[in-house]
Amino acid sequence: MSTSVNIRFLSIDKSNKHHPSIQIDPITSSGGCKSVNKTYRMAFFAGLGENKGQIEENIDLVFDKVHTNVGDAYDKQTGRVTIPFSGLYHFTVVIAAQGGQKAAAMLMNNGTMVDTIWAESIPLWATSSNTAILNLTSGDQVWLVLLKIAPYIHGYMYSSFFWVFII
Missing domain, CATH: 2.60.120.40 (Jelly Rolls)
Structure with a gap:
């Protein structure tokens, strides 16, 4: 029996005060962070x-x-x-x-x-x-x-x- 875990790490980039962006990085079940490098604005x-x-x-x-x-x-x-x-x-x-x-x-x-x-x-x-x-x-x-x-x-x-x- 295997268990799958889906966790996401959320970070907010406020370096541009007029257009802050959000990046969501999924964390794999093995614990590593796999960046998707997408900005959601x-x-x-x-x-x-x-x-x-x-x-x-x-x-x-x-x-x-x-x-x-x-x-x-x-x-x-x-x-x-x-x-x-x-x-x-x-x-x-x-x-x-x-x-x-x-x-x-x-x-x-x-x-x-x-x-x-x-x-x-x-x-x-x-x-x-x-x-x-x-x-x-x-x-x-x-x-x-x-x-x-x-x-x-x-x-x-x-x-x-x-x-x-x-x-």
């Missing part, structure tokens, strides 16, 4: 360029003003993040509503709701945010759905979506 930040209004049904929300897409996991056409490798990810969503309107979105993971963000601008303006820390697997997809019950989301970068790979 993953981050995304985008905002909504224009206002959204009345919709007939819930729709995927696409943030079209992409400012950061390190690792190219965010698809600007679909609004979906496809997770490149398994790990822990941090997502934050900010939505804004104005003029007495309501805006609501759901953060989705592979078709399952993770959380909801709701902004109701009484009397004139409101922003709301929510954060999720998710343990995801390579190939998982994360995106936002704009809800038809509150579709008046304010654009012009007042509404935004970002994520970063933690470990």
Whole structure:
């Protein structure tokens, strides 16, 4: 009978304060460290360029003003993040509503709701945010759905979506 052990050593290189990188080195069952020499730098930040209004049904929300897409996991056409490798990810969503309107979105993971963000601008303006820390697997997809019950989301970068790979 043999036993296999899978252990990974994580190191963070902070020599470049603007772009710290993470290196994961697997340790073999014989105790030796086998470096894979890969740097995992993953981050995304985008905002909504224009206002959204009345919709007939819930729709995927696409943030079209992409400012950061390190690792190219965010698809600007679909609004979906496809997770490149398994790990822990941090997502934050900010939505804004104005003029007495309501805006609501759901953060989705592979078709399952993770959380909801709701902004109701009484009397004139409101922003709301929510954060999720998710343990995801390579190939998982994360995106936002704009809800038809509150579709008046304010654009012009007042509404935004970002994520970063933690470990």
